[in-house]
Amino acid sequence: MTTGKLISAIVAGAATGAILGVLFAPDKGTETRKKIAKKGTDMTDAIKNGFNNMTEAITNRVENLKGEATELAGKAKDKANMLKDDVRRQQPNIAI
Secondary structure, three states: OOHHHHHHHHHHHHHHHHHHHHHHOOOOOHHHEEEEEEHHHHHHHHHHHHHHHHHHHHHHHHHHHHHHHHHHHHHHHHHHHHHHHHHHHOOOOOOO
């Protein structure tokens, strides 16, 4: 299961549990509505935080991959230049 799906499942489960707990609590209707609104706000904040954390993690991973790709490209270019130099030394009449 991917991290995004896991976070979504945890948030959905927590929201369902919170709402059911409030609905079955022996409170007045106005108090129940206030609790539901508060839980909704809390869950919205939790979802936003989870999304922001996931976005930050993805951004960091992309930046790391860009750095690794740049490094690998530089190494490949260095190897190609070394190979060209070797060929030129061994056969100076070949145009590369």
